[in-house]
Amino acid sequence: MPSPTVANVRRRVVRWPRVSSATLIGYAFVMPLMLWLAATILYPLVASVALSLQNIKIIGSTGEYVGLENYSRILESPRFGEALQRSAIWVVGNAVVQTVLAFAAALTLKQRFVGNRLARIWIILSWIVPTVVVVIIWRWLLSASGIVNYALVNLGISSKPIGFFSTGDTAFASVILINSWRWFPFNAVIFLAALQRIPQELYEAASVDGATTVRKFFHITLPSLRPVLFVMGLIGTLMSFNVFDVIWLLTGGGPSGATTTLPVLIYETAFKRYRLSQAAAMSVTTGVILLIFAALFLRFLSPPSDTDEE
Amino acid sequence: MAHRLRHAVPLGFAVLILMTVVIAPFYWIFSASVKAPQEIIARKPTLFPQSFTLEHYDKLLGHSNFPTYLQNSLVVAFGTMVITVFLSTLAAYGLYRLRFPGRNLLFRVILITYAFPGVLLLVPLYDMMSTLGLVDRLVALVIVDVTLAAPFAVWMLQAFFRTIPQELEEAAALDGASRLGIIVRIMLPLAAPGVASIAIFAFITSWTEYIFASILIISDANRTVPVGLAGIIGQYQVDWGLLLAGATVTALPVLVLFGLVGRNFVEGLTAGAIQ
Secondary structure (H helix, E strand, O other): OOOOOHHHHHHHHHHHHHHHHHHHHHHHHHHHHHHHHHHHHHHHHHHHHHHHOEOOOOOOOOOOEOOOHHHHHHHHOHHHHHHHHHHHHHHHHHHHHHHHHHHHHHHHHHOOOOOHHHHHHHOOHHHHOOHHHHHHHHHHHHOOOOHHHHHHHHOOOOOOOOOOOOOHHHHHHHHHHHHHHHHHHHHHHHHHHHHHOOOHHHHHHHHHOOOOHHHHHHHHHHHHHHHHHHHHHHHHHHHHHOOOHHHHHHHOOOOOOOOOOHHHHHHHHHHOOOOHHHHHHHHHHHHHHHHHHHHHHHHHHOOOOOOOOO | OHHHHHHHHHHHHHHHHHHHHHHHHHHHHHHHHOOOHHHHOOOOOOOOOOOOOOHHHHHHHHOOOHHHHHHHHHHHHHHHHHHHHHHHHHHHHHHHHOOOOOHHHHHHHHHHHHHOOHHHHHHHHHHHHHHOOOOOOHHHHHHHHHHHHHHHHHHHHHHHHOOOOHHHHHHHHHOOOOHHHHHHHHHHHHOHHHHHHHHHHHHHHHHHOOHHHHHHOOOHHHOOHHHHHHHHHOOOOOOHHHHHHHHHHHHHHHHHHHHHHHHHHHHHHHHHHHO
């Protein structure tokens, strides 16, 4: 390091504070949150790798280093693979149902009608209430003596009340529909905002050219929504993957494991079967799978960027 | 006229269906929660209550642990709200109002934490809280809930912070206002609807949170509403009246708070996503 000359020192005194103070101040504002997130996300992530290499069963007990044993056990037993498969069905099912419902809702809300300002706000009601409330609502509606079964029986659709949560397929379909009911309004308000940003002139010009409604949808609406669909596709998938409480409180992962997605399996393994290290290994493996998914998604589905960010 | 009508009828129908799908289930539990027990389980459901009773609410608030759960949830939600507002407002000011190298990277990192599946943190966070001796303490829930709420709060604030003209800040700086003075006297009042929205978002996030609350809290006296209410569901004999009253009381604070900031809330929600 060269010894500081007078000129050097002076330049530092004059320039250094100006350049760095903005940076320092900027970091000072963002740092508290970053440190908080590092302590509660980054550190636990690293810790879960360490946990996954031991054989801890109940928290608080000490374990020994067992290498990759937990990982090989996960890959050998069918439970993890089955849950992964169910998670995939869960994510795709939710994405399809929610996108269709959200689109229909957004196109409806875009029209003018009395009270549409209120409707555009209160539509997300099902998204903001606690999951436990959603669960009670739907257990009540779908119970043997509930309104849905009453309607099905009286309309002659079913001869006797349906036990929605008693067989694997109906239970899985029910939890997907219930979760979609909870989430589609959230997607709808975002689609709506995106729809409102499409210049009306595009549609008018297309009408002049004689385009049909369907053509307009595929040539104007859908391409304009591509960036939003991309963001929702990625973030929505990760958030929907993460859903645990709706499933757990409606079915407990059953009947006989039919609704045990990965989050349910991790929860169960750690806190019902007390295999903490094994659950940690499942978390790490799941994290890697999601990371690969996100990377592929970004790589192949990124919309052509306008790079006018900021 | 005929043309307008042709448009209006299907539209009215679509709006009706949409609103029924979203709102009717809420009406259904609320109306059932004031029915007498025999009417709740009557073979033929009644659209409008034929009987009126507050006995389920009386049982819920007077003869169960629900008031304790409510109190715990309120403590955790207020704690989460205060810390989230503090951390996110600071970060949002830095990210949206200041220019410094690395700003975009930090913004992206916060976005990633927002999409990060919390279930992957279940095991290690439990381990961490156990090491810190925070298991079965409400502060553990506050810590987790802030992590769940803050990244999205930063994202929501974008809509409110970006629209404030830079000139206002510059003018205040010329008048000799300090950085802190600028934030407190200019930014916060102008971004007030946004700050109120994220405060309520943080409250709702915490009020709703189930999974961490179910593992980090052991004793019944420290349970929050979602876990406490779920415990009532799990009892062998389902007491629908009690559950429906519980669901109504649990949903109520969320509805009131959302009613206060609904429009700004939805604005903040959407503005981030379509930028």
